[in-house]
Amino acid sequence: MVPLQHLRLCLCLPLLLLPPPAAPAPVPHPSTNWAACRTLSRELSRLLATLKEPHRVLEETHLSEEDPKNWPPRIRCSDACDPPTLDTNNTRCLQRILQGLQQYRDLLGSDIFTARPLPQLEAALDQLLGLIQQDRGRPPRRPVAPSEAWAHPLLQHLALQRLQSFTTIMSRVFTHSAR
Template identity: 80%
Template sequence: MAPLRRLCLCLCLPLLLPPPAAPAPTPRTDWAACGSLSRELSRLVATLKEPYRVLEETHLSEEDPENWPPRIRCSDACDPSTLDTNNTRCLRRILQGLQHYQDLLGSDIFTERPLPQLETTLARLLGLVQQEHGRPPRHPMAPSEAWAHAPLQRLALQRLQSFAAIMSRVFTHSASAR
């Protein structure tokens, strides 16, 4: 009788135990919300007026290409066919770029010309992308000379506008494909 009792206990014991905890759901990127916020970011940057007219006709470039801000490149797999199957690399690049521009907008070059609406939209978009991919390492901006703030602002905003336009296309495609 003892073997039968053991068998019964072995079969019934799992029924008496609480069910195993379900794995925590991993957050997913809300592509539609990211698309909307990235379009809003593009719109906000496009509406900014240059306070120094002399800079309107000036084309600024950075001498050190190794020190350029993150850009979305072909190698980042942000093309439609790759996004449909694996979007991790593309989202990490977008996250890296958003973090860079958030750090830049919070740096000393924007202390005299803060852009709170732009910063808020950027922070909201960054928060959505961070849900799934975590927070990238921050790289604080080195202080710059006061005379360089206006040209650096213009350069930063031009690059943010380009980045936001490409990012918006990525999110818009992915939102429509889902």
């Protein structure tokens, strides 16, 4: 009887030494239409590229204010928007994109753009938001802090400059994920 117990132990020991099975990779949200998001993000980039700066002195100006209060987030390395991570889990990156788009949309609807409304840009943002936030719900709007009228051209320039950077990275994410 003892040799039989040793045989069982010998057969079971390798199973105990195996690492635990890896957790299944998260499945992308089924309602995300990556191809449509890619198309709309490219359209948004095109619209931003066609905008003309009304104040010529600001054309070559690059403002470097560190994260003004209530301003949209940037996509950072820690947001997991790199291709290898997107292939396994795109939730975190998609959440950051959604958060940024919502805040840029709120910014375009704020007093900063009262004198210079950009309806085509707002419409493109709305369409892209609609595609991404299906079944996710929209968090409450965060009002943008009122600003002085003299600062509006500078803030518009900063907002559009940041939106263009955000859109460039976002388009790369959608292009990669739409493959």
